[in-house]
Amino acid sequence: MIIVLRPDASEREVDHIVDRLRELGLKSQLSTGQERTIIGVIGDDRILQNQPLTALPGVESVLPILAPWKLVSREFKKDGTVIDVGGVKIGGNKLAIMAGPCAVERLELTVGIAHEVKAAGASILRGGAYKPRTSPYSFQGLGREGLDYLIEARKQTGLPVVSEILDTRDIELFLEKADIIQIGARNMQNFELLKEVGAYDKPVLLKRGLSATIKEFLLSAEYIMSRGNRNVMLCERGIRTFETQYRNTLDLAAIPTLKELSHLPVIVDPSHATGKWNLVAPMSKAAVAAGADGILIEVHSNPECALCDGEESIKPTKFKELMQDMRKIAVAVGREL
Amino acid sequence: MIIVLRPDASEREVDHIVDRLRELGLKSQLSTGQERTIIGVIGDDRILQNQPLTALPGVESVLPILAPWKLVSREFKKDGTVIDVGGVKIGGNKLAIMAGPCAVERLELTVGIAHEVKAAGASILRGGAYKPRTSPYSFQGLGREGLDYLIEARKQTGLPVVSEILDTRDIELFLEKADIIQIGARNMQNFELLKEVGAYDKPVLLKRGLSATIKEFLLSAEYIMSRGNRNVMLCERGIRTFETQYRNTLDLAAIPTLKELSHLPVIVDPSHATGKWNLVAPMSKAAVAAGADGILIEVHSNPECALCDGEESIKPTKFKELMQDMRKIAVAVGREL
Amino acid sequence: MIIVLRPDASEREVDHIVDRLRELGLKSQLSTGQERTIIGVIGDDRILQNQPLTALPGVESVLPILAPWKLVSREFKKDGTVIDVGGVKIGGNKLAIMAGPCAVERLELTVGIAHEVKAAGASILRGGAYKPRTSPYSFQGLGREGLDYLIEARKQTGLPVVSEILDTRDIELFLEKADIIQIGARNMQNFELLKEVGAYDKPVLLKRGLSATIKEFLLSAEYIMSRGNRNVMLCERGIRTFETQYRNTLDLAAIPTLKELSHLPVIVDPSHATGKWNLVAPMSKAAVAAGADGILIEVHSNPECALCDGEESIKPTKFKELMQDMRKIAVAVGREL
């Protein structure tokens, strides 16, 4: 860490800073430049990042040198993490396609969609039993019953299921019934929930928050890993910007960036990112081209009657076509699908 | 609600839309313009806002006419809500100043700060016992013990306390120990937590999410109110933008906007909004001038050693001065402090 | 256009609004709903969009029905525009690759890079003679001399050249020397410059502003077309968001969106979008997968000594590889390169 001093910092202020660093068990190295004096701090940067050093008189700014995370970093673990979910590998050469309805609605519908996405080549079934909705008057999901429908669909198709948890009190339920626990964008910084899923080894799909930086995203993954759970997937699902043509702005540069900084698999959700069914196909293809390890897609047999996010769901026939298109691109970038 | 049809929408598509609206119990009124045909929908707009109407073939866009909230709106309740917290009125002519340390650290420190902010004129004591920290390696708060320190400070000073809840499992604890339950920015869309605090009548201070629109902010308040709790305060605490000079961008236009749209009191937190102690005073004064009903300020006797957010905390002497300055501005805008 | 009235709008206010619309030559149609009265306005929406209707007493909000642009819209011209630049077609089935140094520096360097990018398959040479730099102390470009170097490179390689104009006073120079005139992101709303290039039929590459919405972007293209110039290309080059890992956030969903709303060709610039050379390849591939009509890439034989944006430039060998990779993806999405 580098501490930049104000041009008018007094000797007494500098001494005070050096003393304070010593109290924290750190050594400091003064370096006087033409216009600024700086203090290089030797020791664990991560301790310092929690100290309010800019509150010290005479300090102009503080520049961290090290990333604030550890377990998630590529520096810590060179090889990419491959997560095994009931035999499906996520993070390897083959892309994982997770598809299904936004919300679980009826048993037959859920099972029907599961059969269709499996036939088209999906390897994981997605479906929301507990739905985080912006309005209290929107459909809130079937809850426990919805999870049971997913289990029935898994039984019939063999597809492992991913579903979103909303409340720490439901952890037992999800450990029992889901194959991957999803932490949604709105809960990316619900730290109690992160700690809870971190305490087990059940795979977690962590979605990037609506306005989370890459740094905050990785720190949330670090929360989970620091509790012991190594099976974390990162999911880019669009960030909030000023543009109103789509629900969010899909940030595909996040894919190579996350893969460079971290060893964790990166999944992309073009459905929630755009909120528009006709953008799902081009953005899925782009995500594959940019190096994603998997794609999470909303598929519904009757979008116009879907109880949640029908405007961004594609029909099974459209999904089948998209699978073929994505497969060609996967091959073009040296991957399988 | 207005449904705008695509210029190439077929008659069959139009009929299908009208049928679908009828199924939902709504009447429709067709109007053919020079370049577009539109359908005016008569009935409760709020039902429609949950329907994926843009998924219907032939629909170009859907324009809502009514706001999606009800209980929070000024239209629903003309008079401003005044919340009574142990005798302190929030939302009336007199501004409520809530001050104290970011995190509760030690008993004597907490009690000492409480005495100082009270002497300067604060009417509520703030302090975090459970801290939502971006990094898992940062101080996470004292938990239950921290709440007890706050209670001791309340006992000695008479100041009601506001503290942040992070987990639905802690609701009983907060109902017992806090006077106002704070929902932090990162949990503004933790809907399970909103529902939980909505089930009681304990006052709630709801912070605006980092990238929450005014609309989403009010819908989160609606979540709480829809469960029965009428004692909700809205807290503007800065939004995320591209600017990196301050932690967040304080959105003061939110004050008159929220007061126009809603009857709920509006509090401003300049400490978290800016993340810089030297911006706290000018932004507090600006918030009072813009019509805030209260200000939430971090005060710490020794910011450079604070375990949390010391860089944005002001010292008690500085707070005392600020109180005097804010009082002059309050008078200039016809309020008391 | 739909005018939504306030719930407390008086009869007199309504009459006044209707009168005002009549003065503007428009008919109005009143429709009374359960909670709001609305006025449907019949006539050219575009006249209305310039009227301050929300300033009329009794008006709650105004909802436009029609897009504010005309000439750029897909509705106005069904077939995609194909622009011919010295025999190179932009907007057809074959993608146009524009490559070259950020800034033109020396004659031999420029000609050398031109030969290399041509050999790799590029069809247009890019190079900045006039450079818009954030700091007045940065290299500002060679000016007229730089344009002459580009002309020499064109003479030797046959590649048409694209270069950025900064000042209306340089229009004659660019008409004479450039094959495509680039309007940079910072000048997207320099309306005098838009009008100037609109007065000729020289092809224009219009870059999206740093924080321009799709709507504003298309309106800037409309400025050019409304003056008569039909040869406009739209260039997505990243937008400003809160993320600081890359210079800008490349918005690839803009590609299918622009192609749906407009008939103009869409080019993507991954170099400026990311500001990092190692993100150029994945983002170029993603752009091709998402349906771009062309890619604009910075290539420099010695990036570490480049006078401008060396950190985002790739070397010719890397560019050659990228061309091969993009070609595979182009084929996978049914295009040529």
Add this chain to the structure above:
Amino acid sequence: MIIVLRPDASEREVDHIVDRLRELGLKSQLSTGQERTIIGVIGDDRILQNQPLTALPGVESVLPILAPWKLVSREFKKDGTVIDVGGVKIGGNKLAIMAGPCAVERLELTVGIAHEVKAAGASILRGGAYKPRTSPYSFQGLGREGLDYLIEARKQTGLPVVSEILDTRDIELFLEKADIIQIGARNMQNFELLKEVGAYDKPVLLKRGLSATIKEFLLSAEYIMSRGNRNVMLCERGIRTFETQYRNTLDLAAIPTLKELSHLPVIVDPSHATGKWNLVAPMSKAAVAAGADGILIEVHSNPECALCDGEESIKPTKFKELMQDMRKIAVAVGREL
């Protein structure tokens, strides 16, 4: 400047970096930490900021120590700049209120508004003769004739006038007719225009770009000052964010921040910032409380018929009230108005 090396940087790469720095006339100081080696660079940081150092193999990141501007900085000039515009002082203890119509429309109207704002206490008349409009179909201003109307208003009232320039070719005209030349938000990075107004000593009001950081804003002011013109005022007018309730988000924390970093006067424009007349008064008051040196307000006698931005203009009577309210707040913060 600090160069942080990658953990895997080879000795050869380090030598190469040091050599490159030497070529640029700079000394370097290696410092090996536990997890990273860093190079402290001694010499003028501003040279380095134009070098693509991250393009050098082995470099992880580059951290600037010094601000990239010089002439605008408070460090360069301790005392606040006071600009004299025809006897009106801007930047001193007394606030400057600039008021008038968005666009100059008719002579009598312009003169009438000028008399009214003067009577209420304004000291500068604002009015647009050349209007930068998002749509080519909107009113583009009266041009030269509009400037003449402003001159007539000045003649009758004695108020100096501020008006916006759009094109470098109009510089002579503005030097002759305007007292303050305004550079609008959309032209904040029209560097040719900045250089042009920088070549004279005519006062310039520079507006912050829609998505300009504080850093970019100050660099644009530096452009003007680096050409010799010392009479620059900075104008905060709202930045672009995701919020859609107001046209822009007024960033009032920019006031104390700009005043700390720079010696230039800071003006606030609440009309363009919000785009809503009913937010002008609270935001003007907040700006005064936050320490602004002046306020720029749109006033129109008949907003509903204004040819430009009527929805954000206030009427003269409302302006008069606002002046009284602002005066009270100015006094409360130790200023005059």
